[in-house]
Amino acid sequence: MSARRIDGKGIAEALRARIADGVAAFRETVGRPPGLAVVLVGEDPASSVYVRSKGKATGAAGMRSVEHRLADSVSEAELLALIGELNRDPGIDGILVQLPLPGQIDEQRVIAAIDPAKDVDGFHVENAGRLAVGGEALVPCTPLGCLHLLKAELGDLTGKDAVVIGRSNIVGKPMALLLLAESCTVTIAHSRTRDLPELCRRADILVAAVGRAEMVRGAWVKPGAVVIDVGINRIAGGDGKGRLVGDVAFDEVAEVAAAITPVPGGVGPMTIAMLLRNTLVAAHRREGLEEPRL
Ligand code: NAD
Numbered sequence: 001m002s003a004r005r006i007d008g009k010g011i012a013e014a015l016r017a018r019i020a021d022g023v024a025a026f027r028e029t030v031g032r033p034p035g036l037a038v039v040l041v042g043e044d045p046a047s048s049v050y051v052r053s054k055g056k057a058t059g060a061a062g063m064r065s066v067e068h069r070l071a072d073s074v075s076e077a078e079l080l081a082l083i084g085e086l087n088r089d090p091g092i093d094g095i096l097v098q099l100p101l102p103g104q105i106d107e108q109r110v111i112a113a114i115d116p117a118k119d120v121d122g123f124h125v126e127n128a129g130r131l132a133v134g135g136e137a138l139v140p141c142t143p144l145g146c147l148h149l150l151k152a153e154l155g156d157l158t159g160k161d162a163v164v165i166g167r168s169n170i171v172g173k174p175m176a177l178l179l180l181a182e183s184c185t186v187t188i189a190h191s192r193t194r195d196l197p198e199l200c201r202r203a204d205i206l207v208a209a210v211g212r213a214e215m216v217r218g219a220w221v222k223p224g225a226v227v228i229d230v231g232i233n234r235i236a237g238g239d240g241k242g243r244l245v246g247d248v249a250f251d252e253v254a255e256v257a258a259a260i261t262p263v264p265g266g267v268g269p270m271t272i273a274m275l276l277r278n279t280l281v282a283a284h285r286r287e288g289l290e291e292p293r294l
Contacts, residue, residue, distance in 0.1 A: 001254040003227075006149055006261045012269035015148070015294065016061060019276045022292040023062040026283060034283035035064035036094040036120065036275075037086045041079065041105070042072035047098045054096070057272045063279060064091065076105045080113050087115040093286055094120035094279035117286055120278040123169065131177050136285075138278050143175035145270025146207055146228045147182070153226055153259050154205075157182040163200055165189045165216070165247070166209035171230055175207055196220070208247035218252030227253055227260040230267050 027033050036058050040051045051067065058065035068082060079097075086095045095118045101107050111119075116126040122140040130137035150157060162184040166172035176188045184205065189196055200206055200220040208216050209230035221227060231247030246263030254260050261267055277294050284291045 001251070003254040003257040004153075004259040005254075006153055006226075006228075006259050006266060008145075008149060008261055008266040009269045011149060011152055012145075012273040015270075015273045016057070016276060018292075018294055019273070019280055020061045022280050022294065025292075026280065026287075026289070027062065029289065030283075030287050032091060033062060033064045034094070034279050035066060035089075035092045036096065036279045037066040037068065037089075037092050039068045039070065039079070039082065039086075039095070039097045041070045041074055041098070041101055044100075047100075051098055054272060054275060057276060058279070061276050063276065066092065072102050074102075074105075076109065079105060079110060083110065083113045087113075087118065092118065093283035094118055094275075096121050096275070118282060120275060120282055122174070122278065128169065128174070131174055134181065138282060139178065140170055140174045141274035141278060142171050142209075142230060142267060142271045143178055144274045144277075145267055146175055146230065147178045148270060148274070149228060149261060149267070150205060150226060151182075157184050157205070160184045160204040161202055162186045162205040162207070163189055163203035164207045164209065165193075165196070165200070166207075166211075166230070168209065171209040175209065179205065179207075210247045212247055213245050214247070214249040216248040216253060218249060218256050221253050221256045223256050224258045225256070227257045228267065229261050229263050232263060232268065 038051050038054055055065045055067055086092050095114050097110055111123045116124045119127050119138050122138040127137045131139055162179045164172050164176045167188050167190045176186045179186045197220040201222050205226050207228045213233035213235050229246035229248040233245050234242045235245055237243040244264050281291050
């Protein structure tokens with residue numbers, strides 16, 4: 001392996017320490033901690049794990065963490081009523097509804113009901129629109145975390161050729177907009193893109209957010225590129241337990257790239273750190289305070 005391994009875990013820990021300082025200063029000034037409410041519907045095991053780790057990280061940063069667990073059978077009206085309460089609660093600065101939601105609930109209607117000022121996932125159309133036009137948005141946590149890693153690795157991104165594989169509203173599209181705002185020349189690739197390997201070989205920055213185990217091969221990568229692997233895929237392991245891999249064939253790509261994020265330990269820890277960051281930023285904006293630079 002010749003590539004540098006980008007230490008997302010370590011970078012996230014350093015960021016969380018700075019956020020904890022910001023939280024302490026906020027408490028001192030405002031007399032209350034920033035508050036994050038996480039809503040979980042149903043018993044999906046992966047979602048439960050995410051919600052638990054988000055709650056733990058929120059508490060560790062000195063924030064108030066509130067968890068609402070609703071039955072799988074909850075109606076859309078009941079969920080919307082809870083969101084209305086959280087919107088009105090002055091001690092809550094961030095609201096996160098863990099996706100996916102059960103079939104009887106319209107996800108878009110639920111996201112639209114969240115006060116955009118408390119939308120720490122950045123999924124509300126108002127925040128998506130502000131990101132697109134260059135306003136003061138709350139930006140989705142995963143692409144924000146990827147950008148933080150890229151800046152830590154490369155500094156100024158101006159003029160870099162960036163290819164983002166994946167066009168979801170949660171990762172691919174906001175990632176492309178963030179890179180564009182950093183003056184990269186951005187291409188978004190997706191399932192209908194022609195000759196993806198050739199396109200990827202042009203990238204100084206390659207972000208893979210697909211959900212296909214080890215799809216990006218060593219031969220797809222330009223020597224010296226920086227590769228960010230967002231994918232989380234469970235594949236069968238030798239011990240029968242299975243293991244997590246990204247969308248990038250790590251060992252092959254590490255022979256060619258200048259730097260690469262591992263899975264796990266790359267983008268994943270940054271996502272939670274950025275959730276805390278967004279909650280702290282939302283709290284400052286709601287209180288009319290100057291935002292911390294994080
Ligand atoms: P998604 O399913 O919404 O989008 C996947 C995208 O990949 C689509 O835009 C599709 O066009 C594209 N795609 C599918 N097959 C392709 C192919 N063969 N070639 C090129 N493009 C193809 O997924 P998502 O929500 O954007 O998540 C992507 C991956 O990132 C998943 O593995 C997910 O688990 C992971 N993820 C990780 C984090 C984290 O914190 N690390 C957060 C969110 C998502």
